[in-house]
Amino acid sequence: MADLRGLLLMCVVFTFLSFNPGNVEGRKHIHKKQKSRSSNAESPISLSPAYPPATPPNSNDPTPTDPTPTDPGNSTSEPCVFDVTSFGAVGDGSTDDTAAFMAAWKAACAVESGVLLAPSDHVFLITSTILSGPCKPGFVFQVDGVLMPPDGPDNWPKSDSDKQWLVFYRVDGMTFTGRGTIEGNGQKWWELPCKPHRGPHGTSLPGPCNSPALIRFFMSSNLVVSGLRIQNSPQFHMKFDGCEGVLIEKLSISSPALSPNTDGIHIENTKSVGIYNSIIANGDDCISIGPGCSDVDIENVTCGPSHGISIGSLGVHNSQACVSNITVRNAFIRNSDNGVRIKTWQGGMGSVSGISFDSIQMENVRNCIIIDQYYCLAKACLNQTSAVFVTDVSYKNIKGTYDVRSPPIHFACSDAVACTNITLSEVELLPAAGELVDDPFCWNAYGTQETLTIPPISCLLDGEPQSISETANFGC
Structure with a gap:
C-alpha cells in the first residue's frame, strides 16, 4: 500500500512538473x-x-x-x-x-x-x-x-x-x-507429435x-x-x-x-x-465466430492464406448454439481453403440467423461460399435428427476466382432441419485456372437468386420446407 501511495504521489508531482518545460527531461514517468x-x-x-x-x-x-x-x-x-x-x-x-x-x-x-x-x-x-x-x-x-x-x-x-x-x-x-x-x-x-499437422503428401497425426x-x-x-x-x-x-x-x-x-x-x-x-x-x-480461420455471439460487424479485412471467415463450428456434442446479426463487408480473401463459411455439427440445437456477406473479393479460394451442416473431424460421425437451424443468410456482390478442386458454392444442409431464406445477388465466381467445375452443390437448401449467378445455380429449392413450422422454435 505504501508503494502504491508513493506511485500516486509521483504521478501528481509529475503532472505538476509537466507544465514546466525545464523539468521534463530525465523522468521515467x-x-x-x-x-x-x-x-x-x-x-x-x-x-x-x-x-x-x-x-x-x-x-x-x-x-x-x-x-x-x-x-x-x-x-x-x-x-x-x-x-x-x-x-x-x-x-x-x-x-x-x-x-x-x-x-x-x-x-x-x-x-x-x-x-x-x-x-x-x-x-x-x-x-x-x-x-x-x-x-x-x-x-x-x-x-x-x-x-x-x-x-x-x-x-x-x-x-x-x-x-x-x-x-x-x-x-x-x-x-x-x-x-x-x-x-x-x-x-x-506446431510440431508436437500428437498435434493435427499437415505432413508430407497430405498426411496428418491425431490430436489435439x-x-x-x-x-x-x-x-x-x-x-x-x-x-x-x-x-x-x-x-x-x-x-x-x-x-x-x-x-x-x-x-x-x-x-x-x-x-x-x-x-x-x-x-x-x-x-x-x-x-x-x-x-x-x-x-486456420482468419476470423471465427463461435456460439453465443451477436451484433458483429466485420469490415475492410484482408484474409489469406487462411481457412476464411467462419461462423462455427456450432452444436458440438449436441450443444445449443445461437448466433445472430453478423455482417461481413468489403473483405478480401485470397489463397484460402474457404471463403465465407457456416459450419455446424450434426445433433446440435439453436440457430444461425441474420447473416450478411456483402462486397467480398475472392482470389484463388477453395469453397468460396459454403454452408456445411455435416462438419466432423472424423469419418465416423453419424447423421442425427437435430441440427442448428440456419436461416436468413444473404450473399451479395461476391466476386473473384476459385480453386477448381471444389465447387465454389456448397450448401450442405441437414436432412432434419433445412436451411431457409438463402439469398444470392451479384455472385460471380470464375476458375483461377482450368475449366468451370460442375454445378454448385445444394442439399435441403431453400432460397432465391435475385440476379443470375456465375456459375449458374439451379439446386436451391423454392419457398420453405413443409416441416419448418414444426421446427421453428430452436430456443434462441
Missing part, C-alpha cells in the same frame, strides 16, 4: 496528451471504421498505422505512464520480466488514465499470466517493444497453464495498443495436444484493441470469451499457412463487436 475519441465508450461497436473501406489493403505492407492510444473512458485526466523498466523489467529477451509487468499493471490499473508502457527497443519475456481488473477509467496497455512467451513446450514452466498465455480478466474500458509486436514463439508447439492461446480477453467489456502486430501464436492468436462491446482495428496478425489451429481472431459468447481495417494471414 512521462506525460503526454492522448487523442480523444468523440464517441461514447459504452458502445464501441457504434464506431465507424477509422477510415473508409476502399481497395483491399496491400498484403506486402501490413504494418498498421497510427496506433496512438485513445482514452476509452473519455477521461479528461492527464495520463500517468508506468514504464515496466521502472519496475525492474530488463527486456533482454531471456530474463523473466513477469513480476515487473504484474507490479506495473497493479500500479497503472489503480489510477485514472493509467498507462502501462512496454517501451520500444526491448524484448520482454513473460510467462503465463492473468491480468485482472477492475481498473480505473482510461486504462491503456501500450506495447511499443516486443512481448513474448517462453520458447516452446520444453521451456514452458510446468506450473503454468499450457492452454493460455496472456489473459485479461474482468477488465472494462481498457485499450490494448502500441507500435510493437506480440511474438508467440509458436514453431515448436494442449497449446496456449496467445491473448485472451475473458468477461470484459468496452475494449479497444488496435495497432499491434501479433504473430506466430502456438494456437489461437486472440480470443474473446464472455465479452461485450469490443472494437478491434488496424491489427496485423500472421503465422504460416500450415500452422495448425492458429485462428486469427476468435469470439464466443460475445456481443457488440467491430473488427475493422486489419490484415490476417494464418493456418
Whole structure:
C-alpha cells in the first residue's frame, strides 16, 4: 500500500512538473496528451471504421498505422505512464520480466488514465499470466517493444497453464495498443507429435495436444484493441470469451499457412463487436465466430492464406448454439481453403440467423461460399435428427476466382432441419485456372437468386420446407 501511495504521489508531482518545460527531461514517468475519441465508450461497436473501406489493403505492407492510444473512458485526466523498466523489467529477451509487468499493471490499473508502457527497443519475456481488473477509467496497455512467451513446450514452466498465455480478466474500458509486436514463439508447439499437422503428401497425426492461446480477453467489456502486430501464436492468436462491446482495428496478425489451429481472431459468447481495417494471414480461420455471439460487424479485412471467415463450428456434442446479426463487408480473401463459411455439427440445437456477406473479393479460394451442416473431424460421425437451424443468410456482390478442386458454392444442409431464406445477388465466381467445375452443390437448401449467378445455380429449392413450422422454435 505504501508503494502504491508513493506511485500516486509521483504521478501528481509529475503532472505538476509537466507544465514546466525545464523539468521534463530525465523522468521515467512521462506525460503526454492522448487523442480523444468523440464517441461514447459504452458502445464501441457504434464506431465507424477509422477510415473508409476502399481497395483491399496491400498484403506486402501490413504494418498498421497510427496506433496512438485513445482514452476509452473519455477521461479528461492527464495520463500517468508506468514504464515496466521502472519496475525492474530488463527486456533482454531471456530474463523473466513477469513480476515487473504484474507490479506495473497493479500500479497503472489503480489510477485514472493509467498507462502501462512496454517501451520500444526491448524484448520482454513473460510467462503465463492473468491480468485482472477492475481498473480505473482510461486504462491503456501500450506495447511499443516486443512481448513474448517462453520458447516452446520444453521451456514452458510446468506450473503454468499450457492452454493460455496472456489473459485479461474482468477488465472494462481498457485499450490494448502500441507500435510493437506480440511474438508467440509458436514453431515448436506446431510440431508436437500428437498435434493435427499437415505432413508430407497430405498426411496428418491425431490430436489435439494442449497449446496456449496467445491473448485472451475473458468477461470484459468496452475494449479497444488496435495497432499491434501479433504473430506466430502456438494456437489461437486472440480470443474473446464472455465479452461485450469490443472494437478491434488496424491489427496485423500472421503465422504460416500450415500452422495448425492458429485462428486469427476468435469470439464466443460475445456481443457488440467491430473488427475493422486489419490484415490476417494464418493456418486456420482468419476470423471465427463461435456460439453465443451477436451484433458483429466485420469490415475492410484482408484474409489469406487462411481457412476464411467462419461462423462455427456450432452444436458440438449436441450443444445449443445461437448466433445472430453478423455482417461481413468489403473483405478480401485470397489463397484460402474457404471463403465465407457456416459450419455446424450434426445433433446440435439453436440457430444461425441474420447473416450478411456483402462486397467480398475472392482470389484463388477453395469453397468460396459454403454452408456445411455435416462438419466432423472424423469419418465416423453419424447423421442425427437435430441440427442448428440456419436461416436468413444473404450473399451479395461476391466476386473473384476459385480453386477448381471444389465447387465454389456448397450448401450442405441437414436432412432434419433445412436451411431457409438463402439469398444470392451479384455472385460471380470464375476458375483461377482450368475449366468451370460442375454445378454448385445444394442439399435441403431453400432460397432465391435475385440476379443470375456465375456459375449458374439451379439446386436451391423454392419457398420453405413443409416441416419448418414444426421446427421453428430452436430456443434462441
